[in-house]
Amino acid sequence: MENKKNIKDYNLDELKKEFENLGEKPYRAEQVFKWIFEANVTSFDEMTNISFKLREKLKQNYIICIYKIIKKQESKDGTKKYLFNIGDDNAIETVLMEYKYGKSLCVSSQIGCKMGCKFCASTGIPFVRNLTSGEIVEQILAVQREEKIKISNVVLMGIGEPLDNYNNVLNAIKIMNNQKGLNIGARHISLSTSGLVPKIYDLANEKLQCTLSISLHATTDEKRSSMMPINNKYNIEELLKACKYYIETTGKRISFEYALAKEENDNEEDAKRLVKLLKGMLCHVNLIPINKIENGKYDKSSNENIIKFRDYLNDHGIVATIRRELGPDIEAACGQLRKKEVKE
Numbered sequence: 040m041e042n043k044k045n046i047k048d049y050n051l052d053e054l055k056k057e058f059e060n061l062g063e064k065p066y067r068a069e070q071v072f073k074w075i076f077e078a079n080v081t082s083f084d085e086m087t088n089i090s091f092k093l094r095e096k097l098k099q100n101y102i103i104c105i106y107k108i109i110k111k112q113e114s115k116d117g118t119k120k121y122l123f124n125i126g127d128d129n130a131i132e133t134v135l136m137e138y139k140y141g142k143s144l145c146v147s148s149q150i151g152c153k154m155g156c157k158f159c160a161s162t163g164i165p166f167v168r169n170l171t172s173g174e175i176v177e178q179i180l181a182v183q184r185e186e187k188i189k190i191s192n193v194v195l196m197g198i199g200e201p202l203d204n205y206n207n208v209l210n211a212i213k214i215m216n217n218q219k220g221l222n223i224g225a226r227h228i229s230l231s232t233s234g235l236v237p238k239i240y241d242l243a244n245e246k247l248q249c250t251l252s253i254s255l256h257a258t259t260d261e262k263r264s265s266m267m268p269i270n271n272k273y274n275i276e277e278l279l280k281a282c283k284y285y286i287e288t289t290g291k292r293i294s295f296e297y298a299l300a301k302e303e304n305d306n307e308e309d310a311k312r313l314v315k316l317l318k319g320m321l322c323h324v325n326l327i328p329i330n331k332i333e334n335g336k337y338d339k340s341s342n343e344n345i346i347k348f349r350d351y352l353n354d355h356g357i358v359a360t361i362r363r364e365l366g367p368d369i370e371a372a373c374g375q376l377r378k379k380e381v382k383e
């Protein structure tokens with residue numbers, strides 16, 4: 040080692056090119072791709088239809104990145120949270136959630152995050168680096184191996200701002216999407232952003248079918264900037280303009296995330312402004328009972344208030360639902376487990 044490349048970083052077209060450079064036929068790349076992403080093997084020796092010679096060549100040039108679980112927590116409601124050692128003294132979090140429609144995995148896209156959202160447990164975890172495409176996808180493969188299940192939905196909503204790691208995230212989506220591998224349809228992949236406006240335009244132009252979630256959380260620039268510093272760079276008006284472009288270009292509905300914090304953003308005036316901002320847009324609002332974090336300044340809004348807020352939106356033409364709280368007993372908010380277990 041250790042200049043070996045992670046074979047999971049390549050989408051199928053790229054792997055074919057790699058194989059060409061090794062003097063191998065493209066169909067061999069396809070066979071190896073299937074072993075890695077469909078059969079989920081952890082060593083080249085398990086690739087029984089690949090010759091000994093080629094396996095040795097692959098071993099000389101590549102590694103198969105495999106995560107080890109540092110800690111696994113399981114909630115009473117079935118939510119499971121993993122802290123993975125990713126091999127270079129870094130750790131990342133992944134959360135498995137059970138929904139009526141199947142198993143959904145919330146994956147991280149960066150080690151740490153630069154965005155500094157005030158309600159997020161990842162704030163305070165210093166940004167270390169972007170995850171590579173293979174490191175993003177390995178979260179799915181590791182959970183599939185551990186639980187002996189097939190993941191049907193992926194949300195890019197763990198630690199990190201996915202659009203701040205644009206190329207690797209996009210490539211990871213391509214890898215997840217490939218029918219010869221993980222075969223997770225784009226419609227079953229959601230990407231959540233704090234609002235990196237230029238990247239929303241770029242993503243729209245890719246015309247992927249994945250769902251875009253926008254962390255909105257406030258209805259005035261003053262309030263949003265106090266919760267999410269990114270708003271100082273791209274304000275609500277610019278953000279919603281980019282969202283409209285995304286909807287027009289892709290024909291896809293956007294999901295707006297709105298975490299309700301007691302006496303911060305949960306009164307009727309907020310609901311009224313939200314209706315005004317989103318009126319006429321092809322969208323859905325996901326109301327989230329805020330997860331109280333250690334030393335955090337925000338408290339969860341009362342259930343009564345959350346229901347009132349939802350009803351106001353629904354009564355005024357904005358489709359809104361309240362997200363079920365998952366794994367509150369295992370600190371399922373992103374960053375919470377990592378903060379506890381990893382000394383920075």
Ligand code: SF4
Nearest residue numbers: 152154155156159199
């Ligand atoms: S909410 Fe997302 S973008 Fe904001 S700090 Fe947390 S991980 Fe980063």
